[in-house]
Amino acid sequence: MMRMLFCCRFAGFEATMRASLFITCYNDTLYPETGRAVVRLLERLGVSLDFHPKQTCCGQMHANTGFRGEAFSQAKRFVRLYQDAENVVIPSSSCVAMFRDQYPGLFEELGNEDLRKDFASLLPRVYELSEFLIDRLGVEDVGATFTHRVVYHASCHGVRALHLGERPYKLMAKVRGLDLATLPNVDRCCGFGGTFSVKNAEVSSAMLTVKLQDVLSTRAEYCTALDNSCLMHLGGAMHREYAGMKTIHLAQILASTEADSQTEVAL
Amino acid sequence: MNQPVQSRQLTLDRIRAATPSAAKDSSQLAAAYAALPRAYIRHGSLTAQARVELMIQRLREYDAEVVECTPAELPDAITAQLAASGRHRFVAPSGAPPEWMVTSAWKITGLEWTLDHGLDIDEIEKAEGVVTAATCGIADSGTIVLHHSATEGRRVLTLLPDYYLCILRAGQIVETLPEYFNRCQQPPALATYISGPSATADIEMTRIKGVHGPRILVVIVVRDN
Amino acid sequence: MSHATPGHVSLDPKFAPTFPQAALIMLRNPQLRKNVAHAIDVIQAKRGKLVVEKTDWQELRSAASEIRFHVLDNLGAYLEQFEARCTAAGGHVHWAADAAEARQIILDLLREENATEVIKIKTMTSAEIQLNPFLQAAGVSVYETDLAEIILQLGDEDPSHIVVPALHINRSQVREIFARTMGLKNLSDDPKELTNAARTYLRQKFLTVPTAISGANFLVAETGTVAVVESEGNGRMCLTLPRTMISLVGIEKVLPRFQDLEVMLQLLARSATGERMNPYTSLWSGVTPGDGPQRFHVVLLDNGRSSILAKTKERQTLKCIRCAACMNTCPVYRQTGGHAYGSVYPGPIGAILTPQLMQMKHAQTLPYASSLCGACYEVCPVKINIPEVLLELRSQVVNQERKQAGRFFDPMYLGLRVANLIFATAWGFHAAQRMGRIGSRFFTRKDGWIHALPSIGGKWTQTRDLRGLPKQTFHQWWAERAKGGK
Numbered sequence: 015m016m017r018m019l020f021c022c023r024f025a026g027f028e029a030t031m032r033a034s035l036f037i038t039c040y041n042d043t044l045y046p047e048t049g050r051a052v053v054r055l056l057e058r059l060g061v062s063l064d065f066h067p068k069q070t071c072c073g074q075m076h077a078n079t080g081f082r083g084e085a086f087s088q089a090k091r092f093v094r095l096y097q098d099a100e101n102v103v104i105p106s107s108s109c110v111a112m113f114r115d116q117y118p119g120l121f122e123e124l125g126n127e128d129l130r131k132d133f134a135s136l137l138p139r140v141y142e143l144s145e146f147l148i149d150r151l152g153v154e155d156v157g158a159t160f161t162h163r164v165v166y167h168a169s170c171h172g173v174r175a176l177h178l179g180e181r182p183y184k185l186m187a188k189v190r191g192l193d194l195a196t197l198p199n200v201d202r203c204c205g206f207g208g209t210f211s212v213k214n215a216e217v218s219s220a221m222l223t224v225k226l227q228d229v230l231s232t233r234a235e236y237c238t239a240l241d242n243s244c245l246m247h248l249g250g251a252m253h254r255e256y257a258g259m260k261t262i263h264l265a266q267i268l269a270s271t272e273a274d275s276q277t278e279v280a281l
Numbered sequence: 282m283n284q285p286v287q288s289r290q291l292t293l294d295r296i297r298a299a300t301p302s303a304a305k306d307s308s309q310l311a312a313a314y315a316a317l318p319r320a321y322i323r324h325g326s327l328t329a330q331a332r333v334e335l336m337i338q339r340l341r342e343y344d345a346e347v348v349e350c351t352p353a354e355l356p357d358a359i360t361a362q363l364a365a366s367g368r369h370r371f372v373a374p375s376g377a378p379p380e381w382m383v384t385s386a387w388k389i390t391g392l393e394w395t396l397d398h399g400l401d402i403d404e405i406e407k408a409e410g411v412v413t414a415a416t417c418g419i420a421d422s423g424t425i426v427l428h429h430s431a432t433e434g435r436r437v438l439t440l441l442p443d444y445y446l447c448i449l450r451a452g453q454i455v456e457t458l459p460e461y462f463n464r465c466q467q468p469p470a471l472a473t474y475i476s477g478p479s480a481t482a483d484i485e486m487t488r489i490k491g492v493h494g495p496r497i498l499v500v501i502v503v504r505d506n
Numbered sequence: 507m508s509h510a511t512p513g514h515v516s517l518d519p520k521f522a523p524t525f526p527q528a529a530l531i532m533l534r535n536p537q538l539r540k541n542v543a544h545a546i547d548v549i550q551a552k553r554g555k556l557v558v559e560k561t562d563w564q565e566l567r568s569a570a571s572e573i574r575f576h577v578l579d580n581l582g583a584y585l586e587q588f589e590a591r592c593t594a595a596g597g598h599v600h601w602a603a604d605a606a607e608a609r610q611i612i613l614d615l616l617r618e619e620n621a622t623e624v625i626k627i628k629t630m631t632s633a634e635i636q637l638n639p640f641l642q643a644a645g646v647s648v649y650e651t652d653l654a655e656i657i658l659q660l661g662d663e664d665p666s667h668i669v670v671p672a673l674h675i676n677r678s679q680v681r682e683i684f685a686r687t688m689g690l691k692n693l694s695d696d697p698k699e700l701t702n703a704a705r706t707y708l709r710q711k712f713l714t715v716p717t718a719i720s721g722a723n724f725l726v727a728e729t730g731t732v733a734v735v736e737s738e739g740n741g742r743m744c745l746t747l748p749r750t751m752i753s754l755v756g757i758e759k760v761l762p763r764f765q766d767l768e769v770m771l772q773l774l775a776r777s778a779t780g781e782r783m784n785p786y787t788s789l790w791s792g793v794t795p796g797d798g799p800q801r802f803h804v805v806l807l808d809n810g811r812s813s814i815l816a817k818t819k820e821r822q823t824l825k826c827i828r829c830a831a832c833m834n835t836c837p838v839y840r841q842t843g844g845h846a847y848g849s850v851y852p853g854p855i856g857a858i859l860t861p862q863l864m865q866m867k868h869a870q871t872l873p874y875a876s877s878l879c880g881a882c883y884e885v886c887p888v889k890i891n892i893p894e895v896l897l898e899l900r901s902q903v904v905n906q907e908r909k910q911a912g913r914f915f916d917p918m919y920l921g922l923r924v925a926n927l928i929f930a931t932a933w934g935f936h937a938a939q940r941m942g943r944i945g946s947r948f949f950t951r952k953d954g955w956i957h958a959l960p961s962i963g964g965k966w967t968q969t970r971d972l973r974g975l976p977k978q979t980f981h982q983w984w985a986e987r988a989k990g991g992k
Contacts, residue, residue: 473787
């Protein structure tokens with residue numbers, strides 16, 4: 015713990031950095047363990063976290079399906095909720111991409127000047143988890159131990175919308191005991207695509223099969239990513255097919271310490 | 282003939298309605314055009330020697346045969362290539378320099394060529410090979426540029442025969458495509474850019490060379506520098 | 507009825523099945539999927555190497571994007587300039603407002619020539635206006651001269667890609683088609699032999715048919731030049747041997763100046779076929795005495811392009827230079843091939859272009875034929891933000907559809923309207939979570955997972971399990987922790 019505080023101070027930040035956690039609608043409902051891991055991780059790094067009880071959804075599902083009016087109302091609500099947050103941390107690259115890439119258009123089309131101003135002011139304060147760790151906290155070594163072979167799935171929003179680049183790899187490189195496998199065709203979409211997974215379920219499944227072949231070929235124990243949406247899709251097939259691999263959000267790996275005999279995992 | 286005029290007007294009206302921020306006059310248009318960003322590579326950085334070598338390398342990558350010679354050696358080089366081709370009847374553009382044809386040597390080896398002073402298609406079809414000059418060589422892509430001048434011949438001449446011998450001077454070789462466009466004082470009325478023999482990959486992506494157009498390309502690079 | 511592709515799908519957007527329906531047919535065709543994956547892997551690998559080698563690739567893309575935007579912004583002026591220069595050089599320029607008019611103009615020109623045969627260079631624009639069947643019905647024999655197009659024509663097949671249209675057909679299928687239609691009983695399936703068969707078959711046509719039809723890759727306004735980019739040489743044949751040449755070109759294909767080709771040509775070959783430069787590029791302005799066709803016509807085609815031009819977000823669709831890099835990289839296209847899109851323009855560009863050319867009256871499922879992964883945008887040489895346009899078109903489809911009475915009870919529409927209410931307030935959201943937890947218990951098996959769900963959920967559980975809803979949401983855990991003290 016002292017080493018972590020030292021790291022934070024050395025990076026030039028006060029130990030009491032404050033951040034507001036936007037857990038995302040689907041993590042709140044389906045993957046609370048990811049949220050618990052984020053809390054554990056960030057508090058270990060000396061971040062003072064709060065959680066706005068009124069949060070619901072960023073509006074991505076509606077925006078991506080073409081329901082712009084509905085997406086707008088959710089987007090507006092999000093901006094209002096986090097107006098005064100020092101930092102907002104989101105363990106989901108697709109939600110951050112929604113915020114950065116689609117909110118401007120929605121507010122341009124359906125919002126007013128005040129809302130656009132508030133958005134502009136909030137924009138630099140919103141971070142995806144790995145961005146928060148690397149860019150805001152300035153840490154790569156988060157004091158994690160995870161003695162397993164792991165394959166990292168680079169979700170499309172993270173790669174192409176947020177340009178996360180090396181961030182997740184830098185973080186994983188400092189996790190003690192982590193054996194990182196190389197994933198063939200790492201940039202290829204897993205086929206989830208939100209409502210695409212049900213509107214075009216067959217094509218989604220075909221893409222999933224191909225992706226799973228690459229993932230399973232690494233013979234890793236865990237498949238990790240920065241988005242539980244992709245992991246829900248990959249993990250759902252792994253479970254159906256008795257594939258012998260489990261999925262786990264990267265936050266949970268980073269939260270895991272030597273003291274853990276068993277990490278919290280998503281099966 | 283009402284309809285064609287109507288459609289022209291209709292289309293232009295629709296376009297005008299769709300483009301409210303169009304330039305108001307030609308000088309505004311030219312200014313907008315001039316302001317377009319062009320941060321791509323405009324000039325190469327290779328020496329003249331390296332440029333020629335790159336051109337030759339690229340040509341060979343396309344399975345073109347390449348030989349080099351000095352200006353003095355050119356006529357003999359041409360004779361040697363044509364003799365080695367196993368072919369006898371060639372055509373050449375009307376402006377082909379007479380020095381290219383070494384009459385004495387040719388009589389011995391049985392080579393003959395006809396200059397294209399309005400040949401019939403049938404006669405060109407019967408030719409076994411063609412020899413022409415070129416306008417430019419672009420080393421980056423191994424491209425031969427023809428502007429179909431009197432020394433390059435009309436387009437059908439370098440199309441129908443199965444064997445094409447191209448005479449390219451080293452001084453005609455540039456490194457990048459923008460340099461070629463820069464050199465064009467006037468855009469040509471006709472141009473053909475050749476980057477290797479014709480090819481198709483339509484069957485299982487297997488590259489097959491020589492569908493239509495010459496299947497054999499030989500280039501003589503004349504070291505004129 | 508095609509032979510190589512069982513389960514024929516119409517490529518007329520007015521009659522094609524929905525994308526999910528068509529995709530399902532294609533997904534059940536292992537040969538097709540293997541052929542498609544092989545073809546795009548080859549191009550992708552070649553393209554990848556050349557993009558790395560071209561150190562100013564991003565600068566070229568930026569320049570190309572700006573040049574194309576500039577042209578679209580000033581399309582009227584540039585088209586008029588092209589018309590003036592082409593006419594001054596001896597060409598004739600015709601304007602077609604729509605497909606029907608373009609077909610008629612071309613037929614009338616052929617009738618002026620008393621032409622009963624034409625040779626054609628591949629042009630997707632002619633497929634867009636369904637030219638071939640129209641001409642055939644009017645008594646004109648149309649001979650495709652691209653190897654892929656011959657394969658498709660003789661095999662009664664449809665194109666599935668805009669650059670390599672027969673990529674869904676393998677060599678033994680080609681052998682079968684050629685042997686049958688060319689009467690070559692001893693033909694092997696060696697691609698070299700097959701290509702030779704095509705070469706021989708076409709030679710006579712090139713030398714004797716006096717009228718040709720082409721498309722164009724680019725028009726140059728400054729000089730009235732037409733540019734045709736090709737690999738096989740059939741283009742050069744058609745462009746130089748006949749007496750009369752008719753070029754059908756979309757109005758968006760014009761470039762301002764001759765020099766702008768220096769940007770486009772560097773991008774096009776690398777993107778389309780993974781080469782630094784394609785084997786043959788032909789450029790001509792009007793008519794040149796003594797060289798090539800002495801009668802030259804350009805038919806400028808609108809057919810819905812001016813409507814796309816009018817729309818701010820969608821206008822970028824018209825920047826397209828038809829390189830097909832988007833479909834080569836698309837993980838959806840990789841699984842389904844082109845026919846699933848029910849249009850001559852498949853893949854990501856097809857998903858945005860086709861519904862727009864149809865004035866959003868048809869092909870409404872195409873904007874949803876994407877997981878929004880963004881790979882297409884990344885490779886597009888002219889930087890078309892295809893995901894952005896897909897999202898815009900999706901909202902137009904929804905706005906159209908939600909007005910229909912029947913849609914009210916459509917599970918997707920109902921579900922999303924309810925979800926919106928749920929997300930509007932914390933109490934609504936939390937109540938829905940509680941109800942969901944209770945309701946899902948019925949579907950959750952002993953292993954804690956859901957294996958089957960009804961309605962839309964069933965589309966998920968067709969192939970995937972879903973972990974049962976946890977007893978406690980994250981926000982409940984947080985509240986509990988706060989109460990209990992840190």
